[in-house]
Amino acid sequence: MAINIILAGPRGRMGSEAVNMVLNEPDFKLVACIDRKHDGEQLTDIQGLPNKDVPIFKEIEECFQQVNADVFIDLTIPEVGYYHTKTAMENNIRPVVGTTGFTDEQIVELSQLAQTKKTGCIIAPNFAVGAVLMMKFSEMAAKYFSDVEIIEKHHDRKLDAPSGTAKKTAELIRNTREAKKQGHPDETETIRGARGAELDGMRIHSVRLPGLVAHQEVLFGSSGQTLSIKHDSLNRESFMEGIKLSVYKVMEMDELTYGLENIL
Ligand SMILES: NC(=O)c1ccc[n+]([C@@H]2O[C@H](COP(=O)([O-])OP(=O)(O)OC[C@H]3O[C@@H](n4cnc5c(N)ncnc54)[C@H](O)[C@@H]3O)[C@@H](O)[C@H]2O)c1
Numbered sequence: 008m009a010i011n012i013i014l015a016g017p018r019g020r021m022g023s024e025a026v027n028m029v030l031n032e033p034d035f036k037l038v039a040c041i042d043r044k045h046d047g048e049q050l051t052d053i054q055g056l057p058n059k060d061v062p063i064f065k066e067i068e069e070c071f072q073q074v075n076a077d078v079f080i081d082l083t084i085p086e087v088g089y090y091h092t093k094t095a096m097e098n099n100i101r102p103v104v105g106t107t108g109f110t111d112e113q114i115v116e117l118s119q120l121a122q123t124k125k126t127g128c129i130i131a132p133n134f135a136v137g138a139v140l141m142m143k144f145s146e147m148a149a150k151y152f153s154d155v156e157i158i159e160k161h162h163d164r165k166l167d168a169p170s171g172t173a174k175k176t177a178e179l180i181r182n183t184r185e186a187k188k189q190g191h192p193d194e195t196e197t198i199r200g201a202r203g204a205e206l207d208g209m210r211i212h213s214v215r216l217p218g219l220v221a222h223q224e225v226l227f228g229s230s231g232q233t234l235s236i237k238h239d240s241l242n243r244e245s246f247m248e249g250i251k252l253s254v255y256k257v258m259e260m261d262e263l264t265y266g267l268e269n270i271l
């Protein structure tokens with residue numbers, strides 16, 4: 008039986024790629040989209056999107072009232088994505104969320120809601136398998152290298168910094184790294200922000216430039232050696248296999264999982 012899917016953000020860089028992925032997967036059926044500008048229209052009315060009669064809603068509540076779905080995919084912006092995810096679970100629809108920039112408190116809240124509703128939910132800051140391996144390799148390396156700096160590089164249309172991937176990488180590294188404050192104990196910044204963001208003494212640097220897609224290097228250093236673990240997404244197709252897998256997996260789940268590494 009087909010998995011019925013509602014997708015939010017179909018005009019976006021990720022959303023438009025995901026619309027094509029859903030339409031091309033034989034077991035998936037795109038039953039509606041959420042878009043703030045094309046309320047009451049069809050997908051076919053939006054220039055550049057596939058010629059399909061899929062209804063578009065502005066308000067998620069109205070969409071859930073009128074259309075039955077199994078899975079909700081969100082690829083929008085942080086505040087909207089959080090509200091959509093919460094509303095989907097309240098309506099017993101399983102969310103697969105690529106939107107980044109949620110706070111830790113929001114993830115805890117959504118996790119509690121998933122538990123109460125016994126609804127599957129996958130929130131993954133990065134759906135590219137290579138990026139997940141880069142994060143897991145970094146977690147392994149941090150056991151032996153406690154000095155680490157994360158450099159994430161993204162296109163300049165990105166709203167959140169640091170990236171969800173960099174934050175997740177730091178959280179995984181925290182599992183194995185001996186806690187320490189890095190750099191010289193007396194170091195000072197002559198320009199504020201020069202040393203980047205800090206998480207448990209680790210440093211995270213965010214680069215934003217046109218031309219980039221999504222890239223991250225995790226740099227480890229110890230006496231006489233460095234180790235560099237790097238991943239590059241060169242296009243947004245690189246995220247689609249992870250989203251597809253998540254849609255299948257979320258159908259079998261009854262709780263929230265944060266990170267693709269938990270389902271690979
Ligand atoms: N998890 C991953 O693997 C992954 C990969 C790439 C991007 N992302 C994240 O996905 C999100 C989208 O990225 P993007 O590059 O496609 O951004 P984008 O700006 O191209 O697209 C965002 C879309 O959200 C829509 N939107 C905004 N407010 C809305 C609302 N109220 N209702 C419905 N739609 C609304 C916009 O119209 C736009 O089409 C970002 O949070 C980004 O960080 C995650």
Ligand SMILES: O=C(O)C1=N[C@H](C(=O)O)CCC1
Nearest residue numbers: 107132133165170171172221
């Ligand atoms: O393009 C973006 O925005 C991306 N965001 C994710 C993040 O914040 O980690 C990763 C993939 C691309």
